[in-house]
Amino acid sequence: MVNKLTNEEQRTTLYTTPDEPTIPGSVTPDTPVEMLNLNWSERDLRERERTKHVHRLHPYLGKYIPQLVEVLLRKYFAPGQTVFDPFAGSGTTLVQANELGIHAIGCDVSAFNVLLTRAKTAAYDLECLHDEIKDALKQSQVKNDFSQLPLFAHLESMNGKPPDASNYLRQWYAPSALTQLLAYRDVIETGDYRYKDLLRVILSRSARSARLTTHFDLDFPKQPQTEPYWCYKHSRTCYPTTDALKFLKRYSLDTFKRVQQFAAVRTNARVEIHHADSRNVALPAIDGVVTSPPYLGLIDYHEQHVYAYQLLGLEDRRDYEIGAAAAGTSKKAREQYQSEMVCVFRNALKAMPDGGQLLVVAADKANLYNNIAEELGVTIEHIIQRHVNRRTGRRAGEFYESIFVWRKQG
Template identity: 60%
Template sequence: MHNLLTNEEKRVSVYQPTERPTDPKTVTPDTPLEDLNLNWREVDLPERERTKHVHRLHPYLGKFIPQLVEIFLRKYFRPGQMVLDPFCGSGTTLVQANELGINAVGYDISGFNVLLCRAKTAKYDIQKARKEVLDILRKTDAERKKAYGNRQLTFWEEEASALTFETKDEYLLNWYAPRALTELLIYRHYIKDYEYQDLLKIILSRSARSARLTTHFDLDFPKKPQREPYWCYKHSRICQPTTEAFKFLCRYSYDTISRIEEFARIRTDARVEIFHEDSRTADFPPVHGVITSPPYVGLIDYHEQHAYAYHLLGLEDRREDEIGAASKGTSQRAKQEYQEDIAEVFRRVNESLLPGGRVIVVAADTANLYDSIAEQAGFRVEGVINRHVNRRTGRRSSEFFESVFIWRKD
């Protein structure tokens, strides 16, 4: 077990970066840590670059940007080596590793996260994928027209109950207008007829997120269905609740085709494996290093974030096993439990890590838990880079700081 850094060592290890933000493509194994500037502004790193190709296949709160991952992949890994992400989330590490020809393995407790990662990293026959995405859209359109024709229905016209495509799921009945729900259920019905089912499920989930009875300005964590016209802070006008889903199925189908085509042009044959397991008990394979961003203590309920997908797709719900869930709060007891759980994950990581391997951990450590976690897991702290995040979307729109911890196994 290694000792913690002294206060003086900590001050030295928090690097003061150079003025210009680092271009990930310029990083090599010889790039000094103290030369890395991870403080990108919007002008330095526009949203279209942070959400390139499959990185925006589906909205996801709490993910780190691919450029941050790319920097540490280029510095510490070589093509053919293996990187592990024990909290793989939306798959950023897995996707970026594949771009660089680095094998990757990911674990996550969330069934939706595993589905999303598999859809992002799969190797597609692009022509076949395009055909399937457009064919299920055509079938859905034909079936919905049998029920509604081209009529525009209001939310209050309850005609869906007479259709074949029904559900008894209370969540779905509560959060969707009848027509929107019927269109989603029609699409879901046909998914079984195709090979690329994970991809179609992600299109369905993304559409379901947008088609819920919620305000346009609160898609992340709406508290109750919006059934009446409302003042929309996003559009600065009175908006109506969403009553249909097919327009979203169309929009996201074409966007998905474009994104998987873009990724296919740069995708390598490096292996990607994803497991739906609890990293506190998983047996990790031998790996050369780790790049991960663990859940923050008391911030996000990851299952609840995608509740619509769990109900619509029948995914296994393991929310009780989430580490640091918002529902558990931020009390001292919650922080202690979080620290113990994260340390257990990294103890298991240490067992699988080859000698000399690095562990890169991105975390907003406001409770100062990670020095102790490193010690408990048996790692030596090589450095800490404080990163200023001054542009975020979604729930966290204000600026904040996060730390990039660099640990080493000797």
Template identity: 40%
Template sequence: MQKTENMSKIKLFTLKEAAAYMGKSIHNISYLITYGRINKYSQTGKIVKKINNGITYVSKKELDNYSKQWSNQLKQRRDLLKIKDQELAFYHLSEKERTKHIHRLHPYLGKFIPQLVEYYLQKYFKVEDLILDPFMGSGTTLAVCSELGMKSIGIDISEFNCMIARAKLEHYDLEKVSKEIDKIYNQTKIFSDNWNLHYKITDPIIKNNDYLNSWFAKRSLAEISFYKSKISEYEYQDILKIILTRAARSSRLVHHYDIATPRIPIKEGESYTCRKHLNKLCMPLDRAIGKIKIYSNDTKRRIQEFSELRQTDNFQILHNDSRTIDLQNNIYDKWKNKKIDGIFTSPPYVGQIDYHEQHRYAYEIFGIPRDDDKEIGRKKLGKSKSAHIKYQTGISEVFANVIKAMNPESKIFIVANDKFNLYPKIIKDAGLEQIGFRERPVEARAEGDKAAYSEKIFECGIAKP
């Protein structure tokens, strides 16, 4: 592609062309520019800091060099793991493919990639089978089941996780949901344009909330409060709540390089040296409306894509404790005389994530009750010996309970890192028996991830009496 005489010496792509060439999104290419991994070029082929008018270009050679360097880093991590079986690594998939359609409706720490679920469901189960995920999380297993035409049940102790899963799996009237998303955004945009410092939030949950008033700028919180106040006017309320909480997450008073796990907020209007933006002086976001617009458009696209792929909406989402739920009665309420045919799940890893706390902004905005004390393996409890024992007891209790509603010949697949070798005892105590085992190297989940990382997949059956 030759744009000018200068550009004939340097192969240049537009951002759209670069995204297609790399198998990534335009956002991914912009990210590389922002982080200084590649340069920004003008139409005349000159390296520039800013494009005032015209189209932004990037260099094919720089893209190739970056890709090669990144691939070498990943290869070094893979080699450290010494895993010969590479079938389940899915190295050929781009990040965009690994988070296809609804799997990125809302950020969620601890989810697995849909291709892993798809591999096992297609290999070991039939389309008429009923699949359970007793640690549903954001609903990945249920979404893949819907694509494959399979019935599914998900259970989770977190009410917000259930909201995410419902929003993903809802069978939408696409024209109506698109209009609702656009209308509530436009209402909020008008409010934002007319906002001033004298505005008083009236929402009783938000206005005197110390957490929200510390973590959000005044204007951001006002926009969030206004958007929330309009949700009840619409039919598809879960998806609107997810758009709002996703926008809120990105609009907190945090450093741009620390969106995922910030520990404390920074002051509104306070500048800092930003590692994300090449050590420039940055300030936290002081409004949420921009993120609401971005995620509104992204959400419409994702639910449209999923609607074209799904083959069924035969699923059930249960907000409950998998250790104690009467699962059989819940199944009979929806599928008379049906038993569960299999499990595909990834339980929480011991001492790694606080599943309620990671979405605290959502719980605070909507006043959602929390069940932190019922989380198994929560980060707050640590990784001590006593934490390991408590974790083993909790996980084994889940499987011991749910197998009461399963066919005797059911197949059970458990995805876990298990670096502490806790699962042999869990499997035995739960009344299961291990049939097989595989280990998969995990692609770096972000450029900052430096450690080699793997997951184990335990194939189990129900132990014979």
């Protein structure tokens, strides 16, 4: 029986929760849903904890916080079970599941997100990783210094632009920064490294920071910033960067530290990530789903990391993105979103046992999720409202999101 709640009823749930926010580590399968207060404020859950270890390996707009995932996994899953995230994104579900000894399968249509998730969840020989990170940086500096000699002459005839780069790269990077990034890329792509994906993440993160952007618009810069500008973030005149090496150095250190921190809590639970469309990815048996789907018409997930696609030559499958910002929020887009979500969850349900749980985190502005549940024929057990007090990134501010707790009917 599908139990539809109006927005008003859903809001009411919010105010009947306990005063004290839930401590994620205290949740067990026996914790009543009514006792969950997931409205953590900035004071309850500092940015440092929300972005702990590998969760901050690379910026990614549109992720959910690990503590919310931890609560859902502790309440609805047990170690040794398998959780599936059809919209794995930056891998939050997979990382948290692994921490709790739960096997995890993820799927994402965006090649960069899959690369990032693989790098976050892999098991590393830390000594070897340390040597590789150091070596890649050193070799790229050697290559860069060497390439400066003939490059200067070459640059003059090319209007200061380095060779062998796409128009996008030439437009968005100062020649010196691009030369450094390309040197690092060549070193990792031609070198004999065991952990190339992690090195690619360091490169991508550095490339993101080294773009010709203002400091206050790193998420969606519209055009390259080539002149000094008044910076709202720092209240002074700032200059677009010409140096990528400082970022490569900074993120090399930070990446190693974060991987080391995760290694201390990593378990041997299996992690599997597929670069595929979750409407039709072939799945082994799973016990349930924890996910935060793309919101309708809000973010273009490929575009967000366009610099990584350009630098690393990753395959672009943006046409398969569900709910992409580019498709808008029209009636037609809403209908399409709904039917595509139904396909995704139907595919997951086929691999799940009766009684299995689907936990879907979404800000359902267009009121589509109850219809989706109805089409799927799942039981709506709860809709938990969460007051999101603060988020990192451009969407900082207040809003509500829902956690749909669905069960596969027998």
